[in-house]
Each structure stands twice: as structure tokens, then as C-alpha cells.
Amino acid sequence: MISAPPADTLYDILRGVAALTGDAVVADLARLVGKGVPADLSIAFNHKQIASKRWLVDELTKVLPKPDGPVFVLGAWYGVLGALLLAAPRLDIAELVSLDIDPDCAPIAEILNYRHVAAGRFRAVTADMMGLDFEQVEGGRPGLVINTSCEHLDDVPGWIATLPAGLPLLLQSNDYVREPDHRSCVPSLDAFKAQAGLSELWFAGALPTKNYTRFMLIGRR
Ligand SMILES: C[S@@+](CC[C@H](N)C(=O)[O-])C[C@H]1O[C@@H](n2cnc3c(N)ncnc32)[C@H](O)[C@@H]1O
Structure with missing residues (x-):
């Protein structure tokens, strides 16, 4: 065997x-x-996770290649998306903050992104995204806030309501209701648009995978 x-x-x-x-x-x-x-790094780096993040990088490159301020990745897990964003040749990101509520994530994210930590482009933070005040955050108001973990929140509209009006946002969610940690799944792209209620929409799309469909929106709060 x-x-x-x-x-x-x-x-x-x-x-x-x-x-x-x-x-x-x-x-x-x-x-x-x-x-x-950690054992679940193999999930964070599996082909479906990487495909959804490559999709994100490709679409972001088309609509907002140079965010005007730091990029915050929320629910960032082990910092894989940060690594891909900072490596993307057609994106111009000066500073990226990788934030997760799980204290085990930041040390791994900082090892993975150690070159960018040394260059002052990457830092990992342990915090609850629900309690963030983006008018007061260290480094100044973000040029883009990314949340690819919307399905993990209890109240997506409630979280979005806490964000400054006009803030550039990139959101992903999915219809994978069988996963026990998923609390805010949406059944369709239209349902995700309604849940997010963005004031401007620059991109909306769906990426089908074997077990579920992932949805993505890019626009302004
Ligand atoms: C399974 S992971 C990432 C899933 C996501 N679909 C992706 O591919 O990026 C979800 C992450 O969200 C984090 N998370 C959940 N609720 C959070 C919160 N309120 N604030 C910050 N991070 C949170 C978890 O700790 C976990 O690392």
C-alpha cells in the first residue's frame, strides 16, 4: 500500500x-x-482553493489592479491568498494585512510570506473581523477589503453595514451548505448580490466546482 x-x-x-x-x-x-x-494546510493549498484564488487574482487585475491604500484580507487562514496577490505581476499592492480570528493562522501566514514581511509589505493579524473599525485601522483606510470567507459569518449584511460607505470590496461565498462551519451560504449569484447590497458592482461571477459553486463580487460598499 x-x-x-x-x-x-x-x-x-x-x-x-x-x-x-x-x-x-x-x-x-x-x-x-x-x-x-498544520495538517489542514493541504486544504488551504488544494487545487480548488488555488483555482478560486487564481480566479480572484485574474478578475481583480481587470477591475482594480492598483488599490489606493493597504489591502486587507479577512478570514485569511494561512495567508495563501496574500502570497498569491503579492506575487501577481499585474497587481500593484504596496501593503497587505492578512487577518484571521484563529491565533494559529498568523505565525504560519508570516512564515509563508516571510519575504514580504521582510520587505514591509505583509503582516498577519489575529482579530475578529466583526469588531474592526476601518476608519481607525493602523496603516490608514484600506484601498481594498477582501473577504473570501463570507460563508463563515453569522451575519454578512450586518458585517457589511459596519464598513465605511464607498469602500472597495471583494467578496466570495458559496452554496456549500453541507460544511458544518458554513453559516451564511447563498444559493445563487443573485442571492449573494442581494446579501451584499453593494452600491457599485464591477464584477459578479460564479465558479462551479465538483461539490459546490463559489460566487464572487467586486465593487463598492
Ligand atoms: C476555512 S477558512 C477559509 C475559507 C474561504 N472560503 C477561503 O477559501 O478563503 C475560513 C477562515 O475564516 C476565519 N474566520 C471565521 N470567522 C472569522 C471572523 N469573525 N474574523 C476573522 N476570521 C474569521 C476562520 O478562522 C478561518 O481561518
């Missing part, structure tokens, strides 16, 4: 793939794996 590769084998393979492709994110992931990782 073939079992999962040990961490040092995975480390060697990832270093090889980084050398083959020249991809800096893969090199950073290899380094993280070499230091030891």
Missing part, C-alpha cells in the same frame, strides 16, 4: 518543483513545509 509522503519527501519534491518552474510561491511553500505545517 502507498501512504502519504513524509514531510521531508514533500519538502524535496516542492523544492524540485520550485526549481523547475521558478515559482517563488512554491519555493516559499517548500520552506514552510520544511519548518513543519
Whole structure:
């Protein structure tokens, strides 16, 4: 029987793939794996998660390639999206804050993004997004707030109502109601538009996957 590769084998393979492709994110992931990782990093880096984040990067590049201020990623988990955004050649992001309520996330996110931490472009914060005041946050008012974890909130309209009017927002949710941690799933793109109630909509789309459909909106609060 073939079992999962040990961490040092995975480390060697990832270093090889980084050398083959020249991809800096893969090199950073290899380094993280070499230091030891939580088991669910494999979910944060699975092909569906990466596909949904590549979709995000591609669409953001078309509508807001240069946000006017720091980019906040909320419910950011292990900082994978931050790594992809800061690596994207056609995006111009000077500073990114990766925020999650789970205190286990920030140390992993900062190892994954260590080059950007050193350059002053990335920091990871442990906080509840429901309690943030974007008029007062360190670094100044954001140029963009991203939340790809809307399905995890109890009250999406209630959270959006706390944000400054006119704030650029990128939101993702899904219809994956079978996942126990999902509390605000939406059945369709139209239902997500109604839930978010954005004043301007620059992009709205759906990305079907095997078990569920992911929805994305980009616009202004
Ligand atoms: C499973 S993960 C990411 C799922 C998301 N669909 C994605 O692909 O980015 C959801 C994250 O949201 C975080 N989270 C949930 N509620 C939060 C809150 N109120 N403030 C900050 N982070 C929160 C969790 O700790 C978790 O790391």
C-alpha cells in the first residue's frame, strides 16, 4: 500500500518543483513545509482553493489592479491568498494585512510570506473581523477589503453595514451548505448580490466546482 509522503519527501519534491518552474510561491511553500505545517494546510493549498484564488487574482487585475491604500484580507487562514496577490505581476499592492480570528493562522501566514514581511509589505493579524473599525485601522483606510470567507459569518449584511460607505470590496461565498462551519451560504449569484447590497458592482461571477459553486463580487460598499 502507498501512504502519504513524509514531510521531508514533500519538502524535496516542492523544492524540485520550485526549481523547475521558478515559482517563488512554491519555493516559499517548500520552506514552510520544511519548518513543519498544520495538517489542514493541504486544504488551504488544494487545487480548488488555488483555482478560486487564481480566479480572484485574474478578475481583480481587470477591475482594480492598483488599490489606493493597504489591502486587507479577512478570514485569511494561512495567508495563501496574500502570497498569491503579492506575487501577481499585474497587481500593484504596496501593503497587505492578512487577518484571521484563529491565533494559529498568523505565525504560519508570516512564515509563508516571510519575504514580504521582510520587505514591509505583509503582516498577519489575529482579530475578529466583526469588531474592526476601518476608519481607525493602523496603516490608514484600506484601498481594498477582501473577504473570501463570507460563508463563515453569522451575519454578512450586518458585517457589511459596519464598513465605511464607498469602500472597495471583494467578496466570495458559496452554496456549500453541507460544511458544518458554513453559516451564511447563498444559493445563487443573485442571492449573494442581494446579501451584499453593494452600491457599485464591477464584477459578479460564479465558479462551479465538483461539490459546490463559489460566487464572487467586486465593487463598492
Ligand atoms: C476555512 S477558512 C477559509 C475559507 C474561504 N472560503 C477561503 O477559501 O478563503 C475560513 C477562515 O475564516 C476565519 N474566520 C471565521 N470567522 C472569522 C471572523 N469573525 N474574523 C476573522 N476570521 C474569521 C476562520 O478562522 C478561518 O481561518
